[in-house]
Amino acid sequence: MSQKVLILSASPRKNGNSDMLCDRFMAGAQDAGNQVEKIRLQEKNIAFCQGCLACQGNGGACVQNDDMAEILEKMIRADVLVMATPIYFYNMDAQLKVLIDRTCPRYTEIANKKAFFIATSWDERREAMDVAIAGFRGFLACLNNVEEAGIICATGVEHGGDIEGKPEMTIAYEMGKTVI
Template sequence: MVKNVLILSASPRKGGNSDLLCDQFAKGAEEAGHKVEKIRVQEKKIAPCLACYGCRNTGICVQKDDMAEILDKMVQADVLVLATPVYFYSMDGQLKTLIDRTLPRYTEIRDKEVYFIATAAAGRGAMERTVDAMRGFTDCLPGAKVKGTVYGSGVYQKDEVMDTKAFQEAYQFGKKL
């Protein structure tokens, strides 16, 4: 069965380590015959949630930016990949802002296979808080199943992740969808 894969790359650096792992995941998934779209969150206009709850009865956010289109794609996807560099033991602001803005339709983001990608200069232990925060989001999505996590540890400079086992692991997760 062909799956619709949506990769949300929150790396602020195009070609940064977490972005490269997203590309590897996409490569594996495409080779396996799946439909893949990667969104670079940094390149989208996504304002922070206003907590106005204007979406409560309509399911539509009062803010007019790129988030409505991204939400449509999240609802339609079979597989979600959430990728972030680790900043101060947490996900970066780009991914957190996107997650907060799913409020109008998060209950429609249901029955997804989910993969996490995290990169950090520190070791895997330092990334657990970040992965826990991403898992907290998916715990709110009805029927979501976390299928795997890629830990790109010990990487700081661009391209360093290419020489780690995480590089091949991201490809293999995509290939085995």
């Protein structure tokens, strides 16, 4: 049965290393017969959460009029979520964190799905990604029955394209193929 896969690429650079891993994951998932959509957060207008909690009293509608309502609807409807980020100062980048914060109006509806995490870092140490992975897991812990299905960590990739030829490219493709 075909799955709806939503890839959320938080790389500010088109064809940056984490974005390229998203494309490989997407190719694998498509080759396995799934419907895949990739959203580049950099190309969307997503404002910071204001913390006003108006969404909690008005049926889950955010008071801000931007692209987040459409993205959140897609997150709810997806069977599989893939969240990808470069590592900045040993954490996920601001684009991904803002997206996570903006799920507040309807986060309880993001349920019954699998989630993957992709991270890239110029640092060679895998531990450089621990805080970002903890943030991803913390987000999943707030959701209903969302299973961590896989994590890809690519280290030592500083400049766009450094990921080419690295084993993580194959890992991303193969992980995408596991979505069935």
